[in-house]
Amino acid sequence: MRSASTLYRLEKRWSLVFIALPVIGFFTFTISAMVFSFWFSLTDFNPVRMETRYVGLENFRRLFADALFRQAVFNTFFLLISVPIGMFFGLLLSVYLQQKGAKNYALRLLYYLPAVSSVVAINIIFRYLFNGEFGLLNHLLNIDVQWLGTGRWPIKFAIIIRNVWAAMGVAMVLYLAGLNNIPASYYEAADIDGASIFQKFFMITVPLVRPISFFLIVTGIIAGMQNFADAQLLANGNPQGITVVYYIWVRGIDANRYGVASAASILLGAIIMLMTYVQFRRSSWVEVR
Template structure:
């Protein structure tokens, strides 16, 4: 490379970075900066009253997580939520998309109806379900009318988290359904024609043609589902009034982080450590899912 070419390349690179500088500044100020500051706080004890005081405690905030019973409960609740919601919402989204792609009557109408929950505000949706789950709510009235036992959905520790799961599956599956529906349009008709010639029925075509072809999309849907479910906060907060009750049954990791950061004095650094640990868990879960999906694609 000549000196003239080198100067031209540097000038072009400088122009590129100059035009990108507003975006780089915004990303640094509002994303990268806060992340680095949160990591910094995770290694300190933070006192916010009377002026911010920082005391370096090294790994103390992280070792404290292992002895914190509420943190362990929150992690168990979050893990249960993730392990149930992600597979169910993924499968439901795929089934709904395949059904709507089959050319049924009123297909456009049902697409709109199925997608409506995604357009509803999360807070409003939670309040509607709380009304439905109430002792005198719609669901208990329906159960009583059918002669079935009624439940205290909001006050029973064995049911409360399951009630949130049902609501979230109902609300998030339509969003992933749209992604699957777009992907289904790209499947060549020749694959289904070949399956017809081989004598495959509708179920066999679904599992041996549709599902394998949609594997990359499924990987994306699962990753997005993992990230979203690990970050469950607003529904749990509204359901329990911010306490994570009844009996910590709806306490999630993000809700616990909020409680330690803004409800308890002197634990902002510990909350940052919890947030950093959650980010690592999400990263590991995402990498494992990607590795498994790549291994599956070899077959």
């Protein structure tokens, strides 16, 4: 019969194995990729060529001289507008559904469907909807907007509309969970004080779901900064709708300029980390007092 200490040591050893697997995976597929990416950003690495030259910060210079990159950066930040808009509509929906009570599973399912649907399929369908010649949207609204065209703004608004639609469901589900945790007595007290529906919404609901808003905005911004599918499938490479990740794809994977693409990746990673850091530093605003 084994002693307790032997079992403890055995369990400890196996626990290290189980911990090691994801850690090794993380170092192999994430950390090493980041290190390689950083190294590539300082070289002219091209997989076709047999040799790789160290070029210092030349790739970063090329990056900022590239009008397409500047366009991609502007687009990426502009398209982040869809994050707060999606959260706002998600919150409205959740309040509405909560008031409807328990008989709203069909609606919840309906609004959440975009979150579990294929991004590729969604974008292809929206491409048909937004088509300027035979699209459903122009037809229903009796307008003539070339959503997918070469104009500066239409494709951006098309992407924002699509993203808001897709983000509402996730926000709604999370907000619903948050709303269920708000004691009804708060609203009853507000009713006694004669608060209007807007006052209750902005003075009770919005502050009490701040932790969820914080989570949604952090994850939304990170996801938005990494947006790729919209640029590739909905914008179909239209320069007015491309994002930084799409730029990394076309310059790195398509054009074999891995150095420039890696430089863009390093910059993007740094920006995301910085933005997340700032949000966490300012996270005191999520504390509910």
